[in-house]
Amino acid sequence: MWKLSLKVKENLLIRTGLIVIGNRAGLEADLGRNLFGQHIASDVIVKALTGFMNNGNPKKPLVLSFHGTTGTGKNLASQLIVKNIFEKGMDSPFVHFFNSVINFPYASQVETYKSQLQHWIRGNVTNCAHSMFIFDEMDAMHPVIIDGIKPFMEHQYKLDGVSYQKAIFIFLGNAGGEIITQTTLVSWKAGKKREELKLEDVETALSSSVFNYYGESNVVDFFIPFLPLERQHIVQCIMVEMVAMGLQPDHNKACEMADKIVVYIPDDERRISVSGCKRVASRVRHFMQ
The missing domain is CATH 3.40.50.300 (P-loop containing nucleotide triphosphate hydrolases)
Structure with missing residues (x-):
């Protein structure tokens, strides 16, 4: 304590x-x-x-x-x-x-x-x-x-x-x-x-x-x-946003979105998210419409 x-x-x-x-x-x-x-x-x-x-x-x-x-x-x-x-x-x-x-x-x-x-x-x-x-x-x-x-x-x-x-x-x-x-x-x-x-x-x-x-x-x-976020962390952020939207979290869907709505570096490895989870919420909502 x-x-x-x-x-x-x-x-x-x-x-x-x-x-x-x-x-x-x-x-x-x-x-x-x-x-x-x-x-x-x-x-x-x-x-x-x-x-x-x-x-x-x-x-x-x-x-x-x-x-x-x-x-x-x-x-x-x-x-x-x-x-x-x-x-x-x-x-x-x-x-x-x-x-x-x-x-x-x-x-x-x-x-x-x-x-x-x-x-x-x-x-x-x-x-x-x-x-x-x-x-x-x-x-x-x-x-x-x-x-x-x-x-x-x-x-x-x-x-x-x-x-x-x-x-x-x-x-x-x-x-x-x-x-x-x-x-x-x-x-x-x-x-x-x-x-x-x-x-x-x-x-x-x-x-x-x-x-x-x-x-x-x-x-x-x-x-x-604060380390740059990787794809796995973006997936976690998307899952959280799904719950916030009142949706059933879907890992496969979250992985699909993580590849479509986020830019990664290096270009040939797609390892690190350029903007982290900064704009994930708004992009998930747009993607789900």
């Missing part, structure tokens, strides 16, 4: 059902059922969250950086984490989601965005020490904004009288996706099974490729690679 060292206010939040004291098995099960083809990411996420939630006095906020090509499950993984910590999931008032393209669109206003975001983080962590902040489209986030939120993620006791040690920050982006894909293909061509790939096989190259996003600051605790 995850055990939280909570103050009176935090106990009240739990009693009112807004924060869940989750457990490792629950998160593992959710990731296993829903996050296809991501054994590395699933393992690191579970261990990172378990270690952090079991620590009654962490030295800094937990900062996770998810990397990989589109459609590999980064958003889904963040949602499953939220589900296992907050009773209301993504609707919880303690979960704050930002899309860099939508929320910070104009370079001419980055100083305003930076100031507003700092105020938002400070206010919400003051209200709930376990607040979670998720930033999507990290590749599009202006360096000024990144620099503005770095202090909240550093090692420190308090910043302007507020402790951020129990907060969680998650960044999602496509940066490093090419390196992750290349590493996966090289491993496959060498005759290794996908499941034999380990974090250390990707981590060094990945952290180097995304260095410019965070600069010299060591705020990120884990750079987590």
Whole structure:
């Protein structure tokens, strides 16, 4: 079980059902059922969250950086984490989601965005020490904004009288996706099974490729690679969508669709899906009409 060292206010939040004291098995099960083809990411996420939630006095906020090509499950993984910590999931008032393209669109206003975001983080962590902040489209986030939120993620006791040690920050982006894909293909061509790939096989190259996003600051605790999806994972995504449409899942039909609605690389091997499961839902619905 995850055990939280909570103050009176935090106990009240739990009693009112807004924060869940989750457990490792629950998160593992959710990731296993829903996050296809991501054994590395699933393992690191579970261990990172378990270690952090079991620590009654962490030295800094937990900062996770998810990397990989589109459609590999980064958003889904963040949602499953939220589900296992907050009773209301993504609707919880303690979960704050930002899309860099939508929320910070104009370079001419980055100083305003930076100031507003700092105020938002400070206010919400003051209200709930376990607040979670998720930033999507990290590749599009202006360096000024990144620099503005770095202090909240550093090692420190308090910043302007507020402790951020129990907060969680998650960044999602496509940066490093090419390196992750290349590493996966090289491993496959060498005759290794996908499941034999380990974090250390990707981590060094990945952290180097995304260095410019965070600069010299060591705020990120884990750079987590999301591997490109293979045909078998696309079939799984299609089966899930069939159920969502109220249809009886048909494996043969799913395999047929996986070959017709998805583009794979390399051209001669058709090994890896170019867009993962990103547009599978809409294409399945079109195909089934």
